[in-house]
Amino acid sequence: MQSPTRFLITGGAGFIGSHLAEALLEQGHVVAVVDDLSTGRLENIAHLLPHERFHFARASITDAIVMDRLASQSDVIVHLAAAVGVKLIVEHPVHTIETNIMGTEAVLKSALRYGCRTLIASTSEVYGKGSKVPFAEEDDVLLGPTSRSRWAYAASKMVDEFLGLAYQREFGLPVVIMRFFNTVGPRQTGRYGMVIPRFVRQALRGEPITVYGDGEQSRCFCDVSDVVQAIIGLAFHPDAPGRVYNIGSTEETTINALAQRVRALAESQSPIVHIPYEQAYAEGFEDMQRRVPDITRIHTLLGWSPKLGLDDILRRVIAYERERLHA
Template identity: 55%
Template sequence: MKAFVTGAAGFIGSHLTDALLAAGHTVTGLDDLSTGRLENLSRAGEHPRFRFRQGTVLDRARVEEDAHGADVVFHFAAAVGAFVIRDRTLESLRTNVHGTENVVEAAYRNNATLLLASTSEIYGKNTLAGLREDDDRVLGSPLKSRWSYAEAKALDESLVDAYCRQRGLAAVIVRLFNTVGPRQTGRYGMVIPRFVRQALTGEPLTVFGTGTQIRCFCHVADVVPALIALAHEPRAFGSAVNLGSTEQVTISDLADRVVAATRSRSEVRYLPYEQAYGPGYEDMLRRVPDCTLAKELVGFEAHTTLDEIIDSVAEEIARRVRQPTVPRR
């Protein structure tokens, strides 16, 4: 199989690239390196069946060229992270809307299957425990940059759905719920790597808001096989599919567990949303997926526990900051 992966140097994209190559496939990876890192592709870069192309999905000709001959297109290139969306709202919208349009059209023109990486942000402020793919979206004002990412990804999903219904594109939409693991950076707002780095360097762990927000975190090693399987499952085409863990944790408890796992002496401090993100920031109390559909389609289950996730992230970040980790008791 020939695969084209956009956002290949990113966190999930690089793990997906490694898995595709290990399975014997040929991969072309595209990334503009705005948030992705070449070091994420250190293993893939030496592989004879991998070709890396530096460029943006906003370049229609480049996307069309790189998608030529692909059997499957995995679209992971996107502007992500709360701070990126806040600070570069216009650029983020262009990437997440026009860039996706270019990728979807290229997949269609090359008769390739498409997997679109979407997000749990789609559900907005819907706090149901066990969000299903057909549940309603509850969003704040479109004039708040906080919701521009969710709006853009919703438009992406509608675009893919229209291509499926009107043009016969074989495509599946995957809504990811807080995928985490090695190679993820906390620089753009991702909470687990940020907490771990703070704990390992002795800084206070900064919890934004009250800390009562409930989230579920899923290890990238559990997600990637499901991505590949869904791209090859015709029953998934034309659908959106949740992928995530159902192990719930409050952000306050998460901070405490990171401190315990790293045996850090760091304090946990609370920072109001207004100070962290600016005026008018809105968040949701709970985000928990129902992954029944993914299990029915490809047997998906999240096997990695939260404690194991924290350990794996801590091990990698400790190498970066040159501090040894202590094995969990």
């Protein structure tokens, strides 16, 4: 019998990381999580702590001693730890840049020492102001000016990608880049501007559902359970390293339509209210009109495509938030 693969998940007490840890344990693998709990939550992984194949270290990924020990006991590192969410990025640009770039550098150095396959989480934000939809991995990238802090996040994640792919080319470290497009589901915090948990909580409490801008900007939302299957597939496929992969749904919806669907599925009477961007974030805030991934590359490699549609996703989040509300 083949011995289980040893995984290290950075940011593993976060939304995606905790779901990934669960799925890997169910498949019989060994899972270690490192998280400083700055955005992750212990409650996300509390039910996993008694598991004999699960280990948790509360530490920063920039702690070289901790990362060296954890990497030495790992076959695969899934690097999810990052500063995420538009609100956090706009309010704390220094933290965003330093966390993303220095954190990824620390992870890659540890991975290189022990030859761990490394999967780096990136974001659809790197496509910036691109207008060619859907976005494909080899498309040109167009970012806004450096005076607008939201582009610092996109640029920092691009540097992460450049760095990861450079480690592959120069040192032969197997590196996979994953560009996530709006991953959603139970356990996602609405603290940093994540739209679906925010809308659902507002609807369940009977508060106004607040749509930023005119609401005609469109997005594609992918359930975390589908994203986890994509990550696991990329972790094991021999031909995955050295490339970038979009991971997301191609079902597009405007934010106005999303607000209406949330209100209907939550059986809420909440009014839908529009708030100008400069009131929600800061003066001069720029948003993307459309965000749709081309998932041909990952589908060709793994046969992967999302199984859950938007209404299924919303029902799952509403059920989860309703339970938390009445807990």
